[in-house]
Amino acid sequence: MTVLAVDYGLSKIGFACSNASASMALPMGTLQTHGWSVDRQAEQTLEKAIDKRASVIVVGLPLHLDGNKSAQTTKTELFITKLSALADQKKTGIEIKTFDERLTSKQADRLLQEVCRNRKERDRRSDETSAYLILDTYLNQLRLM
Numbered sequence: 001m002t003v004l005a006v007d008y009g010l011s012k013i014g015f016a017c018s019n020a021s022a023s024m025a026l027p028m029g030t031l032q033t034h035g036w037s038v039d040r041q042a043e044q045t046l047e048k049a050i051d052k053r054a055s056v057i058v059v060g061l062p063l064h065l066d067g068n069k070s071a072q073t074t075k076t077e078l079f080i081t082k083l084s085a086l087a088d089q090k091k092t093g094i095e096i097k098t099f100d101e102r103l104t105s106k107q108a109d110r111l112l113q114e115v116c117r118n119r120k121e122r123d124r125r126s127d128e129t130s131a132y133l134i135l136d137t138y139l140n141q142l143r144l145m
Helices: 038-051 071-089 104-115 119-144
Strands: 003-008 012-018 025-032 056-061 095-100
Touching: 003 038, 003 071, 003 119, 012 038, 012 119, 025 038, 025 119, 038 056, 038 071, 056 071, 056 119, 071 095, 095 119
Parallel strands: 003 056, 056 095
Antiparallel strands: 003 012, 012 025
16 A cells, blocks of 8 residues: 655645555655645646555644644645545545644754755755655554554
8 A cells, every 4th residue: 555645735745655565654755836726736646646556645734733723724624625526536546534744844844954954955855854754654653553
């Protein structure tokens, strides 16, 4: 089972993908989507999942620390709705799941500060690193079940 993780943002979407046995997470880059419609973002995300032969897409859900929704949560939920509808319409069989991503951006920043001295490099890799952390945590929870 291959899993694609998504760190959704309005202008960038970070990706990470598991290997076929879902035992390892790998960062897979960032898609620059500034000015794109949510429909186009969903289409490109689904294409990436199909290309990677993913059977599951896990989208990070940004919540406040207290668990309440933020403005970004609502935007992400719209993206998830569009992505799910498109996957159903195209009969891909890909399951769309959400995953609590609280603190992944902060974890990604700390991790990148350790390995990247250049601020531009950290900014460039931030979204894919967040997606990697979402996926790694998701896969670890699957192993515990």
